[in-house]
Amino acid sequence: MSTPDPRAPFLPPLAELRERARVVAVPMRVRFRGVMVREALLIEGPEGWSEFSPFPEYGDSEAASWLRSALEAGWQGFPEPVRQQVPVNATVPAVPAARVEEVLARFGGVGAVKVKVAEQGQDLAQDHARLAEVRRLLPLAAIRVDANGGWTEGEALAALTELADYRLEYAEQPVADIPGLRAVRNELRRREVPVLIAADESVRREEDPLRVAREDAADLLVIKAAPLGGVRRALDLVARAGLPAVVSSALDTSVGIRAGVALAAALPELPYACGLATVSLMNGDVTDDPLVPDGGFLPVRRVTVSPALLETFAAPADRRQWWLDRLERVHRVLAGAAG
Numbered sequence: 001m002s003t004p005d006p007r008a009p010f011l012p013p014l015a016e017l018r019e020r021a022r023v024v025a026v027p028m029r030v031r032f033r034g035v036m037v038r039e040a041l042l043i044e045g046p047e048g049w050s051e052f053s054p055f056p057e058y059g060d061s062e063a064a065s066w067l068r069s070a071l072e073a074g075w076q077g078f079p080e081p082v083r084q085q086v087p088v089n090a091t092v093p094a095v096p097a098a099r100v101e102e103v104l105a106r107f108g109g110v111g112a113v114k115v116k117v118a119e120q121g122q123d124l125a126q127d128h129a130r131l132a133e134v135r136r137l138l139p140l141a142a143i144r145v146d147a148n149g150g151w152t153e154g155e156a157l158a159a160l161t162e163l164a165d166y167r168l169e170y171a172e173q174p175v176a177d178i179p180g181l182r183a184v185r186n187e188l189r190r191r192e193v194p195v196l197i198a199a200d201e202s203v204r205r206e207e208d209p210l211r212v213a214r215e216d217a218a219d220l221l222v223i224k225a226a227p228l229g230g231v232r233r234a235l236d237l238v239a240r241a242g243l244p245a246v247v248s249s250a251l252d253t254s255v256g257i258r259a260g261v262a263l264a265a266a267l268p269e270l271p272y273a274c275g276l277a278t279v280s281l282m283n284g285d286v287t288d289d290p291l292v293p294d295g296g297f298l299p300v301r302r303v304t305v306s307p308a309l310l311e312t313f314a315a316p317a318d319r320r321q322w323w324l325d326r327l328e329r330v331h332r333v334l335a336g337a338a339g
């Protein structure tokens with residue numbers, strides 16, 4: 001497969017993007033990544049609505065991939081799907097065990113659940129309790145955990161050796177760096193602990209997203225459309241990596257989730273349920289017909305944005321300005337890359 005053209009897709013003039021940009025602040029039902037409000041800049045392009053919502057702490061060059069992804073959605077459109085619906089997992093944030101039932105209920109029936117573990121300020125007993133509750137409520141579900149790099153190697157080995165009793169499908173980013181992932185993976189195999197290792201941050205936040213695969217540091221990759229520069233770039237990455245991929249969200253509105261669905265729908269193989277049901281964690285959306293799961297699946301379809309909801313969730317003026325300033329800086333980064 002060829003290297004994606006760094007200039008593609010076409011970069012519209014900043015004035016055009018600014019003029020069409022809408023900034024929303026959508027409340028969460030439950031704290032996730034430490035936030036209770038998710039902000040996003042949405043732009044309507046000729047091919048449909050697009051979302052630019054890099055997390056606020058990300059710098060401009062990292063955010064440039066998110067803008068590329070938005071431009072693909074709005075100005076280029078998505079590649080042809082090979083399936084018309086995609087299986088999804090429920091996502092359980094690092095909530096107390098007593099809240100698990102209420103969180104799971106938001107997702108309707110699903111066959112897979114991702115549980116956050118290793119949250120700062122919590123301990124392994126809390127992870128155990130959360131996982132035990134998920135297993136009690138869904139005895140047959142595929143369960144995976146996501147530590148967001150929160151364990152040391154020693155902690156990861158100890159924790160996963162114990163948590164394997166819940167029949168874990170895989171552990172996402174148990175430790176922060178690639179040599180650590182590789183070491184944990186090798187040691188778990190040596191101990192015959194049946195937990196696969198997935199890389200997330202080590203793919204989407206690395207200079208070289210193929211390094212994990214090259215260094216044999218994970219069994220599978222977590223792939224997100226926006227941080228990887230869009231659906232086509234993510235597809236190219238998966239093809240080059242030669243590892244199974246799980247598509248996951250960036251905690252987007254339904255507009256951003258649409259890109260994730262397009263990615264999952266276009267992958268030649270989709271062996272795992274995708275982490276694309278996160279609209280269910282939000283207390284609002286920009287469409288009257290949100291991309292939330294039905295029977296454990298999301299459909300492959302367009303998202304129609306509601307002008308009334310854009311008003312309802314319009315961000316305060318200072319935050320709107322913050323996003324417009326960011327858009328301007330990141331546009332400059334992409335214009336530089338194209339020059």
Ligand SMILES: O=C(O)CCC(=O)C1=CC=C[C@@H](O)[C@@H]1C(=O)O
Nearest residue numbers: 033091114248249250251275278
């Ligand atoms: O994968 C899922 O089930 C939901 C998405 C999800 O967990 C994430 C979305 C956005 C940011 C990340 O911190 C987080 C992740 O680590 O995968």
Ligand SMILES: [Mg+2]
Nearest residue numbers: 146172173200
């Ligand atoms: Mg993750």
